[in-house]
Amino acid sequence: MPNQFKRTLKEGKQQIGIWSSIPSPFVTELLAGSGYDWILLDTEHAPAGVPQMIEQLRAADAARPGAGGRTSAVVRPAWNDAVLIKQYLDIGAQTLLLPFVQNAEEAHYAIAATRYPPLGTRGVSGAMRASNFGRNASYLHCAHEDTCLLVQVETREALAEIEGIARLDGIDGIFIGPSDLSASMGHPGDSKHPEVDAAICDAIVRIRACGKAPGILMADAARASKYLQLGAQFVAVAMDVGALRMSIEHSLRQFR
Incomplete structure (x- = not known):
């Protein structure tokens, strides 16, 4: 299946997403039908793994398209690990967001893990969900064309390595x-601090200048709009856990 999320990024268009940490296919289907361009399905800070993610990907596929069309699923493995990358790709994830990538060497490792030899090091299986259990004979040769690889820079040291990471094909x-x-x-806990905000703004501009798509999670509408104006292309503007917590607590406060 063509990766619409990847194609839209290449076109330079912006995509608005929702961040999901509730490991429930029922919730995934609900969110994926809400009209967002993409949904982040988390396993780094959520109690989910490969078997659970199969069901969430099925739920995302089954969701009725929202007003903006079909929602693309982005899976975040718990770490930049070749085994985890292989497993999530094998079950059908097309777009991965890998946490805590610090430099070009670690980014190159991630690229290799998403590609079959001779282009990379991804382990080969002839009968996994991603290839329709072996029915898609061309999968081994063209899977990388629709695999979208996103990496996270989330330390002061990683920000200094943006250009080195961005220049890598893949x-x-x-x-x-x-x-x-x-x-x-x-x-800690203060992403609004002027120093942090300035670093984020600078990073977005530098990433875009390198010809790659910048992204961020930002539930503050004013700041999300600011980052979009600076050139961020994939921005998650809501989180399911936070939205649920605030909504139910707001309802309670009306009666107590």
């Missing part, structure tokens, strides 16, 4: 992790 986008970045810069 990196489709670079995601700025605001929470880890603020902690790395000495402002």
Whole structure:
């Protein structure tokens, strides 16, 4: 299946997403039908793994398209690990967001893990979900064409390596992790700190100047709009856990 998310990034267009940490196919289907361009399905900070993710990907595929069309699923493995990358690609994930990539060497490792030999090091299986259990004979030869690789820069040190990471063929986008970045810069829990905000703005401009797509998670509407205006292309503007918590607590406060 063509990767619409990847193609839209290459066209330079912006995509608005929602961040999902609730490991439930029911919730995934609900969110994927809400009209967002993409949905992040998390396993780094969510209690989910490969078997659970199969069901979430099925739910995303089954969701009725929202007002903006079909929602693309982006899977975040727990780490930049070749085994995890292989497993998530094998079950059908087309777009991966890999956390805590610090430099070009680590980014190159990630690229290799998403490609079959001779282009990379991805392990070969002839009968996995991604190839329709072996029915798609061309999968081994062209899978990388629709694999979208996004890497996270989320420390002061990683920001200094943006150009080196971005120049690598195979990196489709670079995601700025605001929470880890603020902690790395000495402002844990305060991504609004002027120093952190300035670093994010600078990173977005530099990533875009390198010809790659910048991305970020930002639930603050004003700041999300600011980053979009600077050139961010894939921005998650809502989180399911946070939205649920705030909504139910707001409802309770009306009666207590």
